[in-house]
Amino acid sequence: MHGLVTDCECEALALLRENLGPGGILAAGRSAAASRRGYDLVFARDAAVCALAMALSGDAQLERGAVAGLATLAERQAANGQIPKFVDRGSGSGDFWYVGCIDATLWWLVALRWLESHGVQRRALAMLAPHATRALAWLSCQEHPRIGLLQQNEASDWADIMPRSGFVLYSNALWYRVKRLYGLAGAEATRRHFNQLFMPSDRDVPDYRRLRLLAHYARRKRGFPDLYLSFVNLAAAGDEGDVFGNLLAALFGLADGARTAVMLRAIARAQAGAPHPVRVTCRPIPPGDPLWRPYMSRHQQNFEHQYHNGGIWPMVGGFWVMALAAAGKRPAARDELLRLARANAVNGWEFNEWFHGLTGKPSGMPRQSWNAATFLLARRALDKKLF
Numbered sequence: 001m002h003g004l005v006t007d008c009e010c011e012a013l014a015l016l017r018e019n020l021g022p023g024g025i026l027a028a029g030r031s032a033a034a035s036r037r038g039y040d041l042v043f044a045r046d047a048a049v050c051a052l053a054m055a056l057s058g059d060a061q062l063e064r065g066a067v068a069g070l071a072t073l074a075e076r077q078a079a080n081g082q083i084p085k086f087v088d089r090g091s092g093s094g095d096f097w098y099v100g101c102i103d104a105t106l107w108w109l110v111a112l113r114w115l116e117s118h119g120v121q122r123r124a125l126a127m128l129a130p131h132a133t134r135a136l137a138w139l140s141c142q143e144h145p146r147i148g149l150l151q152q153n154e155a156s157d158w159a160d161i162m163p164r165s166g167f168v169l170y171s172n173a174l175w176y177r178v179k180r181l182y183g184l185a186g187a188e189a190t191r192r193h194f195n196q197l198f199m200p201s202d203r204d205v206p207d208y209r210r211l212r213l214l215a216h217y218a219r220r221k222r223g224f225p226d227l228y229l230s231f232v233n234l235a236a237a238g239d240e241g242d243v244f245g246n247l248l249a250a251l252f253g254l255a256d257g258a259r260t261a262v263m264l265r266a267i268a269r270a271q272a273g274a275p276h277p278v279r280v281t282c283r284p285i286p287p288g289d290p291l292w293r294p295y296m297s298r299h300q301q302n303f304e305h306q307y308h309n310g311g312i313w314p315m316v317g318g319f320w321v322m323a324l325a326a327a328g329k330r331p332a333a334r335d336e337l338l339r340l341a342r343a344n345a346v347n348g349w350e351f352n353e354w355f356h357g358l359t360g361k362p363s364g365m366p367r368q369s370w371n372a373a374t375f376l377l378a379r380r381a382l383d384k385k386l387f
Contacts, residue, residue, distance in 0.1 A: 008375055016057070020065040024065055025050045025069050026040050026367050027370075028369065037365060042069050045107045047070065047072075048111035049374065072087050080138050083135055084096055085103045085104045086099075101157065103157040109135055109136065109181070109182070112132055136184070144197070148186050150171050150172055161295055161302045162181075162309065165231060169307075170242060170248060172194055175190065176191055180253075193211060197218065197232050200219040200222075221237035224249070226266035228246050230242035236290065240283045241270060243280050246314075251326060251387045270282035276312050277343070278312065278315065280312070284309045284310030306354075311355065312343070314343045315368065315374050317340045318377055321333050321378035322381040323337045325378075333381070340375060352366050
């Protein structure tokens, strides 16, 4: 393995230890800028993704920190079962985002089952079982009773200034994973309807009339026919090419082998010339597009090739490597892992949050915990299938 990859492993483990607090892993390294922007808090999705790597680290301190993060979030679970987007240990308050944050609960459940399956802090995890029951009940209330897919508000998942709403690819890939992990009823129906809606075709027509009409409408909106649509609702469908959602669909078994191969090729084509892995949308949404929203221009942050709108996220790059490795594309996975190490090494191992999709300019908050975590997972995925 290339020396830079080995160096990145060491730096990633050191970063996770550095960012560990008494309430769990912080989203980013401690700094005045991180404090002003709220990055030095325990975020549900960040803590959960990090917990996957921390459980495999062989480091008892990191294992305890993984459990501590889930426990901190559970302490501020809403009465209805929803897990907060983040918890501020200083004030002790939990935040649930403007219109809700559905993937905080999903990732929390995924991480809990992962830690249990890897034998981490079993006694402490057992105390979280009642919280898991309530979290599952809350998610079930967000599921369409006939379609078996979660429904959500606009901008209410990790891509929190993108106009995805209704039935969202990324969230429902996680929902299918949760259903399988917890043995929930209807997992196969969720998988079937997921494919019928997000990859609509004339060959597999839904039985349920309303799902059939949604799929019929969505079929006309496919800018990237080899990729799943990013979302579908009554008014619109997302044809920008959501890389993270498609990668999760491949890793979690929603796409079969043939479809996964086609998806990975399409994503690879869309990454041509990208300075680092991986751009998170294949076609950025420009101002004036029907999907453009005024809030996307706040702080000058989500214009084309920036942030969630075509920016490069090393965290998602880790899932890109995992998907390549799981599909048997090991030479490509090794090459992309090395490129991912180079991205994390920019500016003396800053582990930058994201990069401009065209210029490669580092942006966002440095010292991102989940960059370190997904690099470690990607490195492990070259030796063993993780999902």
